[in-house]
Amino acid sequence: xxxxxxxxxxxxxxxxxxxxxxxxxxxxxxxxxxxxxxxxxxxxxxxxxxxxxxxxxxxxxxxxxxxxxxxxxxxxxxxxxxxxxxxxxxxxxxxxxxxxxxxxxxxxxxxxxxxxxxxxxxxxxxxxxxxxxxxxxxxxxxxxxxxxxxxxxxxxxxxxxxxxxxxxxx
Numbered sequence: 001x002x003x004x005x006x007x008x009x010x011x012x013x014x015x016x017x018x019x020x021x022x023x024x025x026x027x028x029x030x031x032x033x034x035x036x037x038x039x040x041x042x043x044x045x046x047x048x049x050x051x052x053x054x055x056x057x058x059x060x061x062x063x064x065x066x067x068x069x070x071x072x073x074x075x076x077x078x079x080x081x082x083x084x085x086x087x088x089x090x091x092x093x094x095x096x097x098x099x100x101x102x103x104x105x106x107x108x109x110x111x112x113x114x115x116x117x118x119x120x121x122x123x124x125x126x127x128x129x130x131x132x133x134x135x136x137x138x139x140x141x142x143x144x145x146x147x148x149x150x151x152x153x154x155x156x157x158x159x160x161x162x163x164x165x166x167x168x169x170x
Contacts, residue, residue, distance in 0.1 A: 024141035027134075027158045032147035034127065034164060044119035051115050055108045062104060066097045130167040134160060 035041050073090045076082050082090065135143055143160060 025139050025158075026142050026144065027138075027140045027160045028144040028146045029131070029160045029164060030147045031127075031145045034161060035123075037165065038123065038127075038168065038170060040123045040126075041120070044116075044123065048112070048116055048119060052108075052112055055111060059101065059104055059108060062097075062101050066094065066101060069097065070094055126168065127164065130164050131160070134163050134167065 073082075073087075073094060076090075077087055131143060134140070
């Protein structure tokens with residue numbers, strides 16, 4: 001009986017030492033908070049906002065032209081200055097103008113997304129390089145993004161925010 005207990009204790013100790021020798025190190029980072037604090041992101045957001053305003057100004061100009069044409073059409077139609085055929089032609093022209101505006105709105109959304117990706121890519125690449133360097137240098141098995149809600153519990157001592165900010169020079 002004593003030998004059986006001794007074997008069980010010995011196996012337990014061996015298992016515990018094997019687990020502790022292969023201990024994995026995990027870290028976490030709130031990427032949304034990090035990005036909000038990066039000066040490069042603030043600069044990119046400012047540039048993106050300027051670009052968006054420029055595109056929106058062009059769209060607003062198109063809408064004003066359409067409104068002016070519509071008001072002129074409505075006035076001519078109300079005063080009886082247009083035949084049925086002329087009214088249909090004007091309505092078709094107005095419909096085409098409206099379709100151009102809708103197509104421009106889609107184009108603007110695509111341009112803004114493309115510009116955002118263009119501005120953010122170098123920033124995100126730099127953050128990725130910093131995270132990978134910290135992970136390799138300090139032996140982290142995994143680093144989780146707590147802003148994505150993928151972590152249920154984290155030891156505060158493993159928060160890498162200050163190390164990544166330091167590596168990025170902020």
